[in-house]
Amino acid sequence: MKVTAEKIEGSKVVLTIEAPASVVDEALDKAYKSVVKRVNVPGFRRGKAPRFILERHIGKDALYEEAMKEVLPEQYEKAVEETKIEPVSEPEFDEVNFKQGEPLKIKATVYVRPEVKLDDYEELSVPYEVQAVTDEDVDQQISFLRERMASLSPLPEDQALEKGDFATCHVRGIEGGAFKPEVDQELSYVEAGGQYGFVPGLTEALVGMKKGETKEFPATYPPAKEGGEPRTAMYSVEVKECYRKNTPSDEELVKNLGKENLDEVKEDIRKRLTAMREDLARRVHSQKVEEAVLTKGSVEIPHVMIERREEELLRRFAERLQEANTNLDAYLSSTGKTVEDLRKDIHEEAEKDVRRDLILDAIADKENVEVPEEAVNEVMEAFARQMGRDTDTIRTTLQMRGALDSIVSDLRRLEVLKKLAVKAAEKAGTPLPLEVKKTEEVEQVDKDTAQEAQPAEEAKGVAEDAAAQETQVAPPEKDENPLG
Incomplete structure (x- = not known):
């Protein structure tokens, strides 16, 4: 087998493949044995018609097409493996010489993963900013608690x-x-x-x-x-x-919360508000680093990668509509939009997503970033809990569907983001806190299947979490947005 890969423009590559005539002969023989078992040929029991009779009955072209259905993808995969290219699209077979007794010749065009030129990403400087909890904040939460417990x-x-x-x-x-x-x-x-x-x-x-x-x-x-x-x-x-x-008095409030005194209630509230704001600040900082990363690499993105991402975004949008007891057709009808209008709306987001992933992957390659096995296990366990199945079954299913590699890639990008966030905060003179919630990786690794925490829900969740612990804390008022 002879293979050459020629880059013709942007990220488009032409593969020229040549295989010996025996490959054609074997493919035709295999196609004959498969087709003859499925076709009724007059005068012969199924599977017993000679090849020349079968060709006369169904046409030689039909047999050749059957043979090429299998041999073209097979030879293409071997060529990809030999040339070590990374296709990001399905191949287009431009020229095919498939004749019995002659070498197989194929010309296939495919888009490959584009090369990223990295800039000075090591110089990223993004301050980590946490909103301090004041006495007024705590008093506001106390007032909220009184309202919650009022009769x-x-x-x-x-x-x-x-x-x-x-x-x-x-x-x-x-x-x-x-x-x-x-x-x-x-x-x-x-x-x-x-x-x-x-x-x-x-x-x-x-x-x-x-x-x-x-x-x-x-x-x-x-x-x-x-x-x-x-x-x-x-x-x-x-x-x-x-x-x-x-509304309850101080004594009634303390008693209802199972605390010794009001100071203990306030201290508990302060701790919870502080933890919430630190968590939100970390998330916001990570988002800012992610935005900054987009400026630290240049890449010419094949349109097929953006289109694929648009399809993913459209699919997720349709799923959200279904969760809201409606569908995409109803949405389009009510808004007067078309699917193409939606594509235009999400095009910028899709392009941005692909660019970010490519740049993060390039940084991961340069920094030799590896994904800890514990991180993969945490994701598998999260999926297992969500779907009510054991982790081994989930892992096997994801592998069979080709989704596990995608999850590992997402985790690898998160590892890069974490490292960049730490360095960017240090560069800005505001080091990140040492503690990192393990759930953050699981929550963010796959936005399609893992539930992602929302900042507004985090704020609201402080009160709910506190209630479970016998001390409730209110979400911040509208003018107290931890996201700034």
Whole structure:
């Protein structure tokens, strides 16, 4: 077998393959033995027709096509192995000389993994910034806990609702405004003076009312047409029940949380907030390093790699739609978009993803980065838990599907990112904390199958985690975004 690989443009390679005539003869013989068992030839039992009779019955071209179906991919794979190229696309067989008694000659064009020219990635400098936990932050969490543990008690019938009280009421639209609202509804636990948005002006109208009272109030709506005047509609509200919120005292709060004193509660909250902010800061820092890496390498990306990534992004988007009880067709219909419009929307993201992976792979090659076996095992265990199967079965299944190599590649890129993050933080004079959560690798290795933690959920999760540990912590307010 003779093979040459010629780079013709960008990352396109032409493979010229020549194999002895015996390869053609063997392929035709194998194709004959396969086809003759599947075809009924008049006058012969199945599998017994001579080859020349079979060729006359189905046509010589059909037999040759059957032979080439197997021999072309087989010879191509051998050529790839011999030339050590890394294809990133399916081959196009431009020229094929497949004749009995003659050497097999093939010309195949394929896109290969492009070469990356690395820049001074060692000079990356990205500060690691953590938002300090203040006394005000802790007090805010204490206030949240009081609200979470508050109870409602009925107000005496002669006592009016004050701001912050709650009411069960009946609201209906009435005549008297620009239009009559089609509203006739019982509402539970509406906060007087609160921000309830079902009917404009309702919460303000409740302040000062008592149980059994009825009041009419106006509600202002935007203009029906652009440039028009705001519209006013009228409503009637009848108060059915009134409640007052009772928040626990310090002693009750401490007791409910199973702590010795309020200082212990505050210290526990401070620790949890600090851990949360450090974790978020690490994630944000990693994202910034990832963005910076994109500037540290130049590469001409074959369009097939970007298109493949677009397909992956579209598939995941369709899966998310299914999880939301809809589908891609319904989404396209409601938005007036086409699949091509979606491709245009995600093209930049797809190109960015491929560029990042190529640059990280090049750095990994240069730095001889290896993936620890423990990291692979952690991913297998995470998948096993998620799917309710044992790790050996998961590993075997992934290997059979060719997915294990992809997972290891993702882990290798994460190893590179971790090393770059450490160096970038040191370069900026803000070293990363020593402790690294083991779950971060598992959560990020394969965004398609492993559940990835979201920053907003992390913030919210502080309260939930604390509740499980008997001390609850609130998520930060909207103006306290740990992501900056």
